[in-house]
Amino acid sequence: MAVNLAETCLLVSGLKSSDCASWVQAWGSIGAICAAWWIASRQYKLGQRDAHQKEIGIRRQLVASISNILEFSLVIFERVMALQHADICEFLNYKVDSQQHSLRRDAFAVDSYLAALQKIDSGELYDSVMSEQLMLATFALDVLRQHLDNMRSIDHPHNMEPAYVFGPISGAFAAISKARKTYVDSIFGIP
Structure with a gap:
């Protein structure tokens, strides 16, 4: 039996x-529906991937900013801790506002760093260790801020309480150092 292809429809004769x-x-409608579903699914997956990449970028920027704040704070900590062994001239020069590194400027910087860290929602960090380090660093900066406030009323470096400098200030310095290491280590380890 010979079938004329011109007389068949979809290879079914008799239609x-x-x-x-x-x-x-x-x-054709079924093919169009399948194509529309595939295109929508692909766009959704690409959108999800882009959103995830954007979220990772934002987290990296946040962690890098925190790391920078902690690094700058360490410099102030070191300067303040070195003043315990300073002579009266070095100490008074630090208290004079005309100096590049003065008590007033360091206090302003610490207040700014503390305000910035306090605005960060620890939930944005997606890591309990980094959240804990953020809280410890905030506390440590507050200790430094209180120490700088106390230094305003001191007229000689030997009048600083050694127990205070070696106790809370050294502990706060260690907390900031540890927090900074945590943040630096995590910058490239963010999933």
């Missing part, structure tokens, strides 16, 4: 041309 048109339209 009228109007039936054939309906079948072609049905299969």
Whole structure:
């Protein structure tokens, strides 16, 4: 039995041309639906990937900013701790506002760093260790701020309480150092 392909529709013989048109339209509609689903699914996946990459970038920027704040804070800590062994001239020069590194400027910087850290929601860090280090660093900066406030009323470096410098200030310095290491280590380890 010979079949004329011109007389068949979708390789099924015996269909009228109007039936054939309906079948072609049905299969075309099914193909269009499948193509639309595939395109939408692909766009959704690409959007999810882009959103995830953007979130990672924002987290990296946040962690890098915190790390920078902690690094700058360490410099102030070191300067303040060195003043315990300073002579009266060095100490008074630090208290004079005309110096590049003065008590007033360091106090302003510490207040700014502390305000910045206090604005950070620890939930944005997505890591309990980094959240804990953020809280410890905030506390340590507050200890430094209180020490700088106390230094304003001191007229000689030997009048600073050694127990205070070696106790809370040294502990706060260690906390800031540890927090900074945690943040530096995590900058490139953010998933």
